[in-house]
Amino acid sequence: MKAIVQDAYGSADLLELREIERPVPRDDEVLVEIRAAGLGPEVWHLMTGRPLVARAVLGLRKPKNPVRGWDGAGRVEAVGAKVTDFKPGDEVFGNCEGSFAEFARAKAAKLALKPVGLTFEQAAALPVSAATALQALSGPARPKQGRRVLVIGASGGVGCYAVQLAAMYGAEVTGVCGPGGADFVRAQGAAHVIDYTTEDITDGPHRYDVIVDNAGQRPLSVLRRVLAPRGTLVIVGGEGGTALFGGLSRGLRAVLLSPFTGQNLRNLVAVIRREDLLALKDLAESGTLVPPVDRTYPLAETAEAVRHLEKGHPRGKLVITVP
Secondary structure: OEEEEOOOOOOHHHOEEEEOOOOOOOOOEEEEEEEEEEEOHHHHHHHHOOOHHHHHHHOOOOOOOOEOOOEEEEEEEEEOOOOOOOOOOOEEEEEOOOOOEOEEEEEHHHEEEOOOOOOHHHHHOOHHHHHHHHHHOOHHHOOOOOOEEEEEOOOOHHHHHHHHHHHHOOOEEEEEEOOOOHHHHHHOOOOEEEEOOOOOOOOOOOOEEEEEEOOOOOOHHHHHHOEEEEEEEEEEOOOOOEOOOEOHHHHHHHHHHHHHOOOEEEEEOOOOOHHHHHHHHHHHHOOOOOOOEEEEEEHHHHHHHHHHHHHOOOOOEEEEEOO
16 A cells, blocks of 8 residues: 655655555554545654654654554544444544555544545544644633633634634634634634734733633743633643753643642643544534635645645645545
8 A cells, every 4th residue: 555654753855655565453443444634733743753752652763653644534444353333334534543545543442433524635634633622622621601712823723623612612712823814713713813923912901711822832921911810721732842842841831830820721632532523523514613624635745735734824724635
């Protein structure tokens, strides 16, 4: 089968379309014939091996799994001996490690039936990003009707879903994005938009009940300044920071500080679960949650897609299609 392989950590230049052996599912796994795969910052982190602390899981000197890709959608080709929830021919979506390939293995517990009415491309844009947004806005961070929510990085993969979900909960949403992204962010449900190149989140008079920070660059002191005294801050991802810890150090500081302040400061490391995929399936089928696909690239042009992710500001998700 054809797959996008990376034998060493580094840039998109190291990605290679190569013929490799088709994987065989373990007892609790499903073999998925991939039709489309989502591309987001989490894939870029896997490629670069940054932050360095992540290599304890990814592989110290080189990737343990050289096939890139993290989530996808397609048809079930085969199931493991202990899998009873799926059968060959089922259309599914979810967390498929090594999804930039014609076939990929996936834990059955991290898959769900594809939402009815969605294309494979739309379904592939959901799993990691939408589940992360769903978890970010859960528990004390779930906004109540009329509360103010600030989403930083609102035009990106996680951010656009966070805006949609917060608006669905009845919140007054402000989205922070770059130049040219305002119309897109408003289309996701934001009532207000801040262009970070011309405005600062501290310029306005408002304090927010919930802040979801997907961008990872602003100091905690700045975020806390615009967070309500009893508000909740959710830091998503690990952008910026040092080579060793990346932005994870900022998230750790937030968690350590939280018990000593009235504000709830959280650091989110999302875990893909079937219950979340089923919730996303219901929301997508009802039309409440709409996967915004910025661009699609064929499998052979995956390196170019990664370059676009690095250089530009995709509005929504980038998707790799597999013929």
